[in-house]
Amino acid sequence: MVYIIDFGSQTAHLISRRIRELGASTKVINPDEALTEIKQLKPDGIIFSGGPASVYAKNAPTIDPRVFTLNIPILGICYGLQLISKILGGEVISGKKEYGPTTLSILPKTSLLSKNLPPRFKVWMSHGDEVTKLPAGFEVLGRSETLKFAFVQNLAKRLYGVQFHPEVEHTENGMQVLKNFLSICHPDPSVDEEGSKLDSSVNYQNAIKTQVQNIKDIVKEDFVIGAVSGGVDSTVAATLVVKAIGKKFIPIYIDNGLMRAGTTKWVEKIFKQIGSKPIILKVEEEMLRRLKGVTDSEKKRQIIGKFYIELFEAKMREAQNAGKNVTYLLQGTIYSDVIESQGTKHSSKIKSHHNVGGLPKKMKLKLLEPLRNFYKDEVRAIGLQLNLPKEFIFKQPFPGPGFAVRIRGEVTKDRLEKEKLADKIVLDELEKNNLLKDVFISFPVMTGSYSTAVLGDERFFGEVVALRIVQSKDVMTANFAEIPYPVLQKISSRIVNEVPGISRVVYDISTKPPATMEWE
Ligand code: XMP
Numbered sequence: 123m124v125y126i127i128d129f130g131s132q133t134a135h136l137i138s139r140r141i142r143e144l145g146a147s148t149k150v151i152n153p154d155e156a157l158t159e160i161k162q163l164k165p166d167g168i169i170f171s172g173g174p175a176s177v178y179a180k181n182a183p184t185i186d187p188r189v190f191t192l193n194i195p196i197l198g199i200c201y202g203l204q205l206i207s208k209i210l211g212g213e214v215i216s217g218k219k220e221y222g223p224t225t226l227s228i229l230p231k232t233s234l235l236s237k238n239l240p241p242r243f244k245v246w247m248s249h250g251d252e253v254t255k256l257p258a259g260f261e262v263l264g265r266s267e268t269l270k271f272a273f274v275q276n277l278a279k280r281l282y283g284v285q286f287h288p289e290v291e292h293t294e295n296g297m298q299v300l301k302n303f304l305s306i307c308h309p310d311p312s313v314d315e316e317g318s319k320l321d322s323s324v325n326y327q328n329a330i331k332t333q334v335q336n337i338k339d340i341v342k343e344d345f346v347i348g349a350v351s352g353g354v355d356s357t358v359a360a361t362l363v364v365k366a367i368g369k370k371f372i373p374i375y376i377d378n379g380l381m382r383a384g385t386t387k388w389v390e391k392i393f394k395q396i397g398s399k400p401i402i403l404k405v406e407e408e409m410l411r412r413l414k415g416v417t418d419s420e421k422k423r424q425i426i427g428k429f430y431i432e433l434f435e436a437k438m439r440e441a442q443n444a445g446k447n448v449t450y451l452l453q454g455t456i457y458s459d460v461i462e463s464q465g466t467k468h469s470s471k472i473k474s475h476h477n478v479g480g481l482p483k484k485m486k487l488k489l490l491e492p493l494r495n496f497y498k499d500e501v502r503a504i505g506l507q508l509n510l511p512k513e514f515i516f517k518q519p520f521p522g523p524g525f526a527v528r529i530r531g532e533v534t535k536d537r538l539e540k541e542k543l544a545d546k547i548v549l550d551e552l553e554k555n556n557l558l559k560d561v562f563i564s565f566p567v568m569t570g571s572y573s574t575a576v577l578g579d580e581r582f583f584g585e586v587v588a589l590r591i592v593q594s595k596d597v598m599t600a601n602f603a604e605i606p607y608p609v610l611q612k613i614s615s616r617i618v619n620e621v622p623g624i625s626r627v628v629y630d631i632s633t634k635p636p637a638t639m640e641w642e
Contacts, residue, residue, distance in 0.1 A: 248287060254270075357510065381520065428482050
């Protein structure tokens with residue numbers, strides 16, 4: 123059993139998932155309650171997560187130093203390492219900020235924590251502070267391009283620390299680092315050999331059974347309205363509900379004009395397959411009217427969220443007048459939506475994913491979110507085991523607020539049409555070049571910036587489109603896709619030639635972190 127102390131990290135839950143994938147059980151707890159629980163239940167190991175605060179900030183989360191006297195191995199990740207250093211007499215400063223990939227060099231020393239690691243590999247960082255002096259008794263196991271103390275240990279006290287994030291998909295050998303820590307906590311050859319390769323089919327079959335039963339227990343005899351978008355998350359969530367309550371599920375698709383072309387047809391087709399018929403509400407004009415003049419991205423999310431709820435509640439009243447008791451609204455919320463919308467005690471709000479934070483505070487419907495604790499790749503695995511078609515399961519995700527968050531500034535009918543046209547060009551070219559399968563998400567952004575162009579010998583001042591194409595599995599980290607230059611060039615010239623008013627196209631080469639996938 124490993125306890126993960128959550129100092130407000132975006133990835134505390136992900137650390138827990140990784141440790142479970144390695145065969146140990148986990149519990150994520152708040153630092154304030156940690157010491158009592160640890161003393162009572164005596165876990166084999168403890169991980170201090172990262173967190174958004176600086177260890178010197180007022181109200182920065184901390185932990186009772188007696189945790190260091192219990193002789194339980196502790197691994198500090200990022201903020202966790204900085205906190206260990208500060209509490210035990212090291213030095214932390216607001217130092218070189220580092221977000222995204224860097225290279226870790228392992229020093230030639232024998233340590234269980236660096237067992238089976240290559241001498242150099244890529245790791246992902248996300249920190250503003252850095253440890254500049256280690257507490258007494260610590261030694262360095264590895265350094266990054268900029269940090270002396272990126273990978274450290276105090277063998278006698280069984281304390282370990284990494285400034286990088288071993289839990290994220292893009293850190294190479296991250297699972298090996300965590301596996302090494304587990305073998306320090308609990309020397310068990312069955313864990314040490316293969317990592318435990320969970321039999322994922324059995325694993326998700328159980329998850330499906332549990333979620334279907336949970337839905338039945340929660341909903342009882344009532345009806346459920348479903349917010350469906352034609353995307354993977356809401357469709358997988360809907361399939362679970364249909365399995366649980368069948369015809370008492372009322373899916374609703376809101377065609378607000380902000381979705382990709384052809385989505386309505388997709389929704390009808392996929393719901394036919396899962397044995398349910400969605401109500402389609404066409405509200406494009408009203409949606410644009412409500413977004414008129416709005417430029418702030420969070421406001422856009424709130425407006426779209428509020429409009430959705432009004433529509434769902436109207437349908438709820440209609441159903442109730444027809445004698446159906448509707449109490450729940452199904453949403454395909456997944457864990458990355460929750461954590462980015464500030465899902466835990468010490469975490470920061472990154473954005474209000476409209477299916478989590480963008481909803482009005484007062485709602486008549488209660489939320490039903492069976493996928494709230496799952497990551498994107500897990501939702502896809504569940505979808506496959508529910509027999510949803512493969513080409514659908516691996517389709518690109520699309521944000522709930524749709525193109526509204528891909529148009530910086532005001533969403534007008536004219537800019538929306540341009541965005542849709544450019545989006546189609548990007549998809550077309552990636553498909554033609556057989557690149558769609560390697561891409562997690564791709565889209566143009568109407569940036570709201572303007573630049574000069576020369577069109578047929580005449581000066582022209584038009585909008586700049588940014589192209590965002592990224593690779594990711596679990597959404598928590600992402601890298602820009604290395605699309606061949608000729609394909610990028612083709613996309614660029616097609617957008618400038620075919621979409622009116624565009625002066626140039628730029629390619630976004632930011633990683634997540636620090637940049638999120640969407641621009642808003
Ligand atoms: P970010 O931009 O947060 O994107 O790195 C991660 C994933 O979430 C999607 N996304 C949203 N989905 N409502 C949603 O339902 C939102 O407000 C929202 N914002 C981003 C994004 O498309 C990507 O798949």
